[in-house]
Amino acid sequence: MGKTEITAEPGIPLIILTREFDAPPELVFRAHTDPDLLIQWLGPRELTTTVDRYEVRNGGVWRYVQNDPDGNAYGFHGVFHGDPSPDGFAQTFEFEGAPGHVCLQTATFDDRGGRTLLRTVSAFTSVADRDAMIGSDMERGVQDSGERLSELLARLQAS
Amino acid sequence: MGKTEITAEPGIPLIILTREFDAPPELVFRAHTDPDLLIQWLGPRELTTTVDRYEVRNGGVWRYVQNDPDGNAYGFHGVFHGDPSPDGFAQTFEFEGAPGHVCLQTATFDDRGGRTLLRTVSAFTSVADRDAMIGSDMERGVQDSGERLSELLARLQAS
Numbered sequence: 001m002g003k004t005e006i007t008a009e010p011g012i013p014l015i016i017l018t019r020e021f022d023a024p025p026e027l028v029f030r031a032h033t034d035p036d037l038l039i040q041w042l043g044p045r046e047l048t049t050t051v052d053r054y055e056v057r058n059g060g061v062w063r064y065v066q067n068d069p070d071g072n073a074y075g076f077h078g079v080f081h082g083d084p085s086p087d088g089f090a091q092t093f094e095f096e097g098a099p100g101h102v103c104l105q106t107a108t109f110d111d112r113g114g115r116t117l118l119r120t121v122s123a124f125t126s127v128a129d130r131d132a133m134i135g136s137d138m139e140r141g142v143q144d145s146g147e148r149l150s151e152l153l154a155r156l157q158a159s
Numbered sequence: 160m161g162k163t164e165i166t167a168e169p170g171i172p173l174i175i176l177t178r179e180f181d182a183p184p185e186l187v188f189r190a191h192t193d194p195d196l197l198i199q200w201l202g203p204r205e206l207t208t209t210v211d212r213y214e215v216r217n218g219g220v221w222r223y224v225q226n227d228p229d230g231n232a233y234g235f236h237g238v239f240h241g242d243p244s245p246d247g248f249a250q251t252f253e254f255e256g257a258p259g260h261v262c263l264q265t266a267t268f269d270d271r272g273g274r275t276l277l278r279t280v281s282a283f284t285s286v287a288d289r290d291a292m293i294g295s296d297m298e299r300g301v302q303d304s305g306e307r308l309s310e311l312l313a314r315l316q317a318s
Contacts (some may be wrong), residue, residue, distance in 0.1 A: 079218045092263065123282040
């Protein structure tokens with residue numbers, strides 16, 4: 001199983017993630033927008049994700065909370081720009097532990113002959129905000145998320 | 160009257176605008192969120208702005224259309240992230256002439272002893288998108304907007 005490729009060039013306030021999945025775009029998209037699926041793969045393995053709101057439409061609000069085994073809770077929220085579709089979606093993203101530091105995230109799902117190239121771009125309003133995200137042990141969460149999503153897609157296609 | 164300072168460094172997908180206004184933050188904020196005021200200053204002088212939707216709240220959708228004297232129409236839309244306030248706001252932004260190229264815009268209104276330092280940051284998901292915005296005769300629209308907003312704020316305070 002491959003890893004998620006992370007591109008974060010010094011001094012440029014972007015984080016670009018790419019990973020190929022052995023599933024069609026529609027299914028990878030559904031795993032991003034169906035909250036019952038999302039909670040099964042999003043984030044590091046030891047966290048439990050609870051969805052508070054997930055309104056998958058233009059202007060829809062989303063919010064989820066991740067809990068660790070020590071009882072700490074981490075909230076995240078944002079809004080969808082445009083109606084999400086298997087062609088892609090855009091949303092804002094804010095970690096409630098650092099209020100006011102919003103970023104924009106886009107995701108595209110490219111068909112690679114039944115497989116899907118997922119590409120997500122996070123655009124920050126400053127290099128400091130981008131670097132804070134990188135410094136937040138992000139890579140482990142990214143790699144865990146990619147592996148867990150691969151495993152979920154395999155289970156969904158086997159059932 | 161000063162000009163708007165535009166910062167757009169090569170290779171960095173940000174545009175930062177700063178300008179000081181001779182009005183308190185609450186009034187500068189209101190000029191950004193009351194559509195009846197917004198249409199009086201937004202954009203180049205020769206365009207007429209019509210607001211289609213302007214829902215100033217978390218998840219609220221905004222859309223306006225600008226018409227030039229030749230009959231061309233330019234649509235723009237986005238959503239608000241969080242509830243806008245005189246402390247600042249964040250919104251997404253998409254020019255309908257280039258669909259799919261979304262950016263994030265934040266605005267802050269800093270009190271400078273009764274004057275206001277307005278700072279807006281536009282964060283793009285690629286340098287190409289940022290450069291396309293710069294290449295769109297943006298500077299003239301930015302300078303016209305700043306001057307027109309100064310003039311509107313003076314009228315509002317004189318009346």
